[in-house]
Amino acid sequence: MFKTKITPLALIIASLSAPASADLIISEYIEGSSNNKAIELYNNADTELSLEGYTLSLYSNGKSEVGNSVDLTGTLAANSTIVIVNPSSSDELKAKADLENSVTGFNGDDTLILTKNGNIVDSFGQYEVQETWEGGGVSAKNQTLRRKDAITSGRTDATATFDPSVEWDSFEIDVFDGLGSHAGNGGTTPEPIPEPEPLEPLVCGAEKTLINAIQGDGSASPLVGTLVELEGVVSSDFQGDDQLKGFFVSSLAADIDANPLTSEGVFVYFADTDVNVGDHVRVQGTVEEYFDATQIGSVSQVVVCNTGLAVAATKITLPLADATDLEAFEGMLVTLEQSLVVANNFGLGRYGEVELATERLYQGTQIALPGDAANAVETENLLKKILLDDGSTVQNLDPTAYPAPGLSAENTLRTGDTVNTVTGALAYSFGLYRIHPTLAPQFIATNAREDAPELNAEADLRVASFNVLNYFNGDGQGEGFPTARGADSEAEFIRQEAKIVSAISAIQADVVGLMEIENDGFGEFSAIASLVNALNEADSANQYAFVDFNVDQIGTDAITTALIYRANKVEEVGTAAITTEAPFDFSNRAPIAQSFKSLETDEVFTVAVSHLKSKSCGSASGNNADSGDGQGCWNEIRTQGANAFANWLDSKPTGVDDEDTILVGDMNAYAMEDPIRAFADKGYKNVVAELDGNTLGYSYSFSGRAGSLDHAVASASLLSKVVSAKDWHINADEPISLDYNVEFKSEGQQSSLYSESAYRASDHDPVIIDIKSEVILTPEEQTPRIAADQVFSIDENSAIDTIIGTLEFSDPNADVSPVVEFIVSGSEIITVNEQGQLIVTGELDFDVESTIALSVQAKDSADNVSDSVAVTINITETSSDDDDSGSLLWLSLLLAPLSIVRRFKTK
Structure with missing residues (x-):
């Protein structure tokens, strides 16, 4: 994952609090039929305005990078406009153009930001959010919008929730007659809003529309657009300015129907009359489907009929039988009394969102073969999860709602942690069912942080893999920021480096394969030299060094792979090798390899590093397009890379004729995908999976699904010497808010959410392999x-x-x-x-x-x-201790006659 610096985005976001000129504003927006799209800019000032330094930028589909932009030039007369028209628009619209530019390629769900010298002066839409901008009957799609005359200054907070009805009047599609003029200088004028008729006071207990009738038994209300009066009990209150600006009501006990498909709750978008939980209220308003969520809007009256009533939460459970099951509970107070696992914490710091599930959810192709089996895993995943939302509309809330008393570098909320009960209002927005808690959930640190694993007792060598998430060091001397990727400033780089050094130092590996390090050679001020110098300063017990491939850069990508090692533990042998032959001439990064010898045991082994093509689609086509089997785009070229890499390693590129080879790296492929299986077919087995006996290991989390993009694959001879293999979960489980970046964080959070520890040093977990050297005796x-x-x-x-x-x-x-x-x-x-x-x-x-x-x-x-x-x-010899001479004498005398007889007989 990376941050692309097409424009100095950090400066733009930082400028939210910077002084902004109110002279130039966006005054008209046309999103018409076909390519009839235009933007009008208006000079508010009473004097001529220089347009130098002004830039209009388009951010499409919720992306953080600029899609198109136009730098303005020249001058603009007082109270005058400049009209920018899409080059493919109709001749009628082009006739009104001062400038034709593709910055007008918006579709009603994109964001426009007007800046002057990098500071935001106006905006249309919400930065990094994709939705059709709608509200109060005004839509940014298929309409002409004109800025209200009362608006004379720009909207400088581009990250704030955007409701076009607040500052814009709407007209029918392809209405161009006001383009080129503003502030009453021409064009159709909206009909004046008539004085409202006096309201008849609401009468509690009078005839009403039941909530279950409003909700109906389908996905949308059968009463959309109908003015209704309803009664119910306030089950949850989110009326604050930084909340949902409304409240949820549940049916009175006597009004509940027998149909299990009709919900007995609904959201009322109204904050002018203060209500409290337990109030029996009567509401007059219009039934709306706001982004597919049924609600009561355009509320004219709310009266409190009674107080102190109780609302019982309806029990629901996961997994669901069907993805639509929750529609029957939309707007109701619900409770899940079951252990749920934190599956996704990506939006915790930014949006106050945490995804919960019945268990850790895996990428389909991590645990099943691509195709039907993997897709079935994902189908089941969708039935096992629900979103927990803090009920706030404020981004980067400080402190965060979870975990209590707030997220910090030390008080984390990791995926794999659990909660036993969740109670709150069930709502639907941004395409997901979510619970806004009415009782603070109590999280349990089930998946607590672990220190780096100790070297296995049988092992004497350790090899590791670590994706350092765009480690770019500027010019290597404290300048040169922002770079193409990575840290925006030297201050951010110092924070980034400290965390990476903490992680690598703790691993204590003899050889480490790195990915996503700046591809700027091996000189004194290169990124790899900076990292090794920092490691040696932090870890005086070891002497780190890097493999020098003696080139200005490896391949053509901005990032590369690298090898560092502990020179007090191993030494280089053979020749450091690289190849840029196809399929490594583009997309797949160029392979690198070097052989080493243990100083303790003389064990010789080769370590190679891989970074295969990412899954992002871009220009993928043909067999590299997403086939829908779960492997994403560019699978063919990754598989070709795996086969070619194995063949290259078999050729002994370092010149060392030894069978012990291990390849580590970011393969951008999950454990059951074609590239990993291709390595296995070539004799390079997935080490972690082989030792675990399954593919439940993970090094990365994407969209709430765990899986291994980072692998170590080894030859049979080296695999036989592996005694331990694991992913050290310092990154994938941690909230992204704990990383080194300072954007989207308050001044206090820039300190409280950061530490120099290894946790969230990157977005990928390191893979750690312990090896027992083979003692070869003569x-x-x-x-x-x-x-x-x-x-x-x-x-x-x-x-x-x-x-x-x-x-x-x-x-x-x-x-x-x-x-x-x-x-x-x-x-x-x-x-x-x-x-x-x-x-x-x-x-x-x-x-x-x-x-x-x-x-x-x-x-x-x-x-x-x-x-x-x-x-x-x-x-x-053994003998008696007594004197035997006397006995021998008598024995000889007794035997004497016998000897005489004996002599006689022999004659």
Whole structure:
């Protein structure tokens, strides 16, 4: 995601409080048939006005970037006009033109801003909002609008809610007769508003129209345009100037009908008579469908008939059976007594909106295959959610309504947090059903922030991926702002850099692949040099460096990918490689790769960085157009990029012939989409999904749907060494209001919503991969060794299984291939077990054998056998401690006769 600086937009927004000239205003607006479109500007002053410095800009379809603009020149006489006409308009309209310009290419839902030297002097419409501008019977579509004569100064707050009826009179389509004159100088004059007839006082209890009859059982009221009188009980009050300027009423108990399709509540757009919750009121007004929401408008009278009544909230539940189910409760007080998850907090700071759902909602193609399966996921998503709206019409409310007592850098509201009960008025606007709470919801930090994960106990290497959201450093010396993308000023850049440095420092990765960094080379003042210098200042325990690709820029895009690393942990090996060959000559950013070697283990591995084409459609056509399968635009060129990237990596572009390769980056494709599956087909598997066993990981949140645009894909050999992989959720879950930007924030919020912490440093979460190096030993290093010349002793006649002693031996690779056997030769009465213990297995007799000489070898599970060594076992003779000489004498005397006999017999 990025901020395009087609014009110095920050200056325009900042100028909301700057002095603005009231001399030149937008005085007539024509949105007619076909291309009949024109703008009239009027010089209010009594003197001639120089038009130098004035610019009229068109912002189409709610976009923040200028679509078309025209710089005015010359002078304009006092009380005179200049008419700008669409070049494709009719000849009748062109005849009135002073200037033809496509800035008039509006369609009733676009915004025009008139500036002088960057300061807003007038505006038509609401900046960054897309809707047909309507109100009080006046519409910006298919009508001619003339500024009321009483309006003599411009509307300088272009972000304020725009109701054209406040300052404009309307005429039929293609009415051009007043163009070129203003302030009564010509043209059709609106009919004067007659004095109103005296109103008859309302009578409580008189005949009335029931609320359920007003609502009807369809999507629109059957009584649109009808003047009605109704009665009901005020269920919620939003009459404040910064609120909805009205209140909701519910049917009296006796008036409720039996039809479950008819709502028993309605919104009354009226604030002139103060009412309170519990008041029984009678209202006279006209039934309207205001942007498809039934309401009572043009209210002439409200009277309070009674006070202190109670309104019970109607219980509703999610998921819905059908997307239209909530129409039956529009305007009613409702309650959801179930645990709901914060699914989207993007509009929290700006609009006070939070989307709630039954569970975390995923992009269809994150958890299902593109096509019917993915589209079915999104269909179910729509039934599981509802919008929580603070009931305020003020943008950038300070403090925000949620979470109590207000959003801040420390008091966040993350997607994944929960709330157990929501009660309020159910309304419909801007295409969504929403609840305006009458009881403050109590959020639970179910998805609390987590510190950076510690390096896995088995790992000795860490690789990470981080999208740094347009890190542009100006000229690198404090000037050059605003740049094409990123920070508008040096002050914003300092805030941005502090958060990014906090995040990268906390990750403590040995190699980090970066996306969306300024593509301005590798010189002293380049963006990559600025970031590395800032990291080294913040993290003195490490020595960060960047891979220098020795080019002025990589490819042609304003942003590029980059590689930084901890030079105290790894070193570069081989040659840093890039390619700009198709399909990387445009759209897909140019691939980069470098090989590294661990200083601790000598492990060699290659890290590459990818940033494939975004999903935004632009000029997409043919197979790159949105096919409706959930993959968005440019899927074909992203898939081509994935296949080409894998082929490039297989060619060993760094010149290092090693199979361990990991590719990290922003693929702009969710986990089940074609590009990620193409990588897998080429042998590069999605690391996080492989370790998780599912695709429920996420690194990005768009439109309240979680998914992974950021991935790490690895070769089979490196994947086998990965011991941990995760997304660190510091960005995707956090409200955008906590980022470094200062626009759309009060002076107090610029401080309270900001901290130098890692949280909301970007819009993408970093992906963190922990790797266990493979220890590769030579055959000699793997083989067990037995110490030579070992000597043991054992008494003769020792019992069988007696342990003589334990051999001294070593096993350098015991974790992988432990010793499983000792091979013994030289004796049948001595064995050696797996632990190296010498054991008696036969009779030991000193007289027979006083010394046993063995040859012993150790064998491990990989069949590595040690050298044979000699082991000596000395047998110790055992004898009695008594003097046996006397016994021997008598024995010899007794045996003497026998010896004589023996001699005789042998003769």
